[in-house]
Amino acid sequence: MENPARQIPVVEIRNLFKSYRRGNQILPVLEDINMDIARSEFLALMGPSGSGKTTLLNLIAGIDKADRGTIVIGGVDITSLSETELAHWRASNVGFIFQFYNLIPVLSAFENVELPLLLTNLSKKQRRDHVKMALHVVNLSDRSEHNPGQLSGGQQQRVAIARAIVTDPSILVADEPTGDLDRVSAEEILELMERLVHELGKTIIMVTHDPRAAQKAHLIRHLDKGVLNVHPEAYT
């Protein structure tokens, strides 16, 4: 029996268009995208290079602006928000996982994870508790004082995941999260992401080239030349 809460779309995308300007040319990147993503869904976006995967991910995450169309996330139409409103919205609603981890090299793992909490009203002690919890979830409590340079790629990505979940956002966006990792580390990261969906109820939207990574998702959507395939491919 499917959990009914999982059927409620947390992301609703309607008639979304996005293009880039290069000199005098306007290059369409996304054309009339319509898509719903349910709560606690693990969605993989696949497609060849230049198909618009990362652009769609950026639009859903509120770090880029669409030309036309609407993106409603958790009841909020983020296409109508100003830059400042978007920044506030991102801080509390979205967690980011990048291909190259993007940790701040001069900060320890603990401090990197604490970073998003600086925008909250939490006390220092509350922040410390949240960070400890996030590092515990990714099984890196013993490496909290290490700097990114002292950690392996897999460990750095786990710190990045801890940073993404520390504010308890409803959505995690991951852009090629295993693209820079060896097979074993990639497997660990994907298992961790699955746990986040199953145990913490997070909604994950992942862009990947790797079919093995995509197989971990509940659903795969293909993009080709800015057009989303009509029939989603369900794995679970």
Add this chain to the structure above:
Amino acid sequence: MYILKLILRNSFRHRLRTFLTVLGITIAILAFGLLRTVISAWYAGVEASSASRLVSRNAISLIFPLPISYKEKIRQIEGVKMVSYGNWFGGVYIDEKNFFANYAVEGKTYLELYSEFILPPDQKAAFFRDRKACVVGRKLSAKYGWKPGDSITLKGTIFPGNWDFVLRGIYKGRDQAVDETAFFFHWDYLNETMKKTIPRRADQVGFYMIGVERPNLAAPVSAEIDKTFKNSLAETLTETEKAFQLSFVSMTEAIVIAIQLVSFVVIFIIMAVMANTMAMTARERIGEYAIFKTMGFGVWHITGMIFGESMCITMIGCAIGIILTFPAAKAFGAELSTFFPIFIVEDKTIGLDILASLVIAVVAAIFPAWRAVNIRIADGLRRIG
């Protein structure tokens, strides 16, 4: 606190670059501080001038004398408290390279008028008793190793011959703005010698120093003195001591302006160096700023980090520069004490150092901050990897 920690760590991320930039700022602040101190030293005489002292000299030029007979007439003018007089002697000690200011003055009135020259009572009495006595400043005596009782011979350049003196007193300044490198002896000694050797140059003074009862009387008393001697053989030009000193400085104004310009050029150059450092830093971290923005950090956080880093590096250089300015100025002042008897790093100079550093830090951070704030997050993220 967290952001401060991040700024501090970011500042030392490229240690060599930060070290070289700090070194550049240190040298620039040191050079700026020394140049500003040179300018202050140029105006030291003006700053040390009293508002209640007037200088009366020949209206044609300072090199023409005034008769000693003017003394009584000046004394009788209303508002005049005291009159002293003297001549620029222009002697050299052993040879020309040992140059220092030396004057023949009427000792009693002169020392009373210049109460900032502190002389022990016994030395003052010894000076007054001996017609061939001289008094020198503490720094000058230290430079040549003179002590009371020593014989000193000056070679006259304006007044020919060798002039023998006995050192009877060493004065010190009331504060550090007082020149302690001057040499004074009795005008009577000069005048009596002139009477014997060149009688036509006797009974003449180079200047009158006039003390007025209140500073606000300076203007009317000056006007009255000049009026008294109008249409005489030697008309006077009377002005406040400050105006008199300023007239000397104005003769070398072009040099002062040149020094001022150089001091600002130094700041401008280091501003360009600092701006380059910050531009490189911001270009390298543009992806990182995009990450911060992605997490919800706003314009003020990003600009705060960039301005903070610029401020941190600049202020470290500024602090070291200021600390080094003091020993450098001391060494510089000791070497050039003949030209700059008062070479002190003023509070105003330190203030200008700090102000210049703040300007450098802010200007250097403007463009990188503007760039970091305005770059689209998606574009910034593309720079990573």
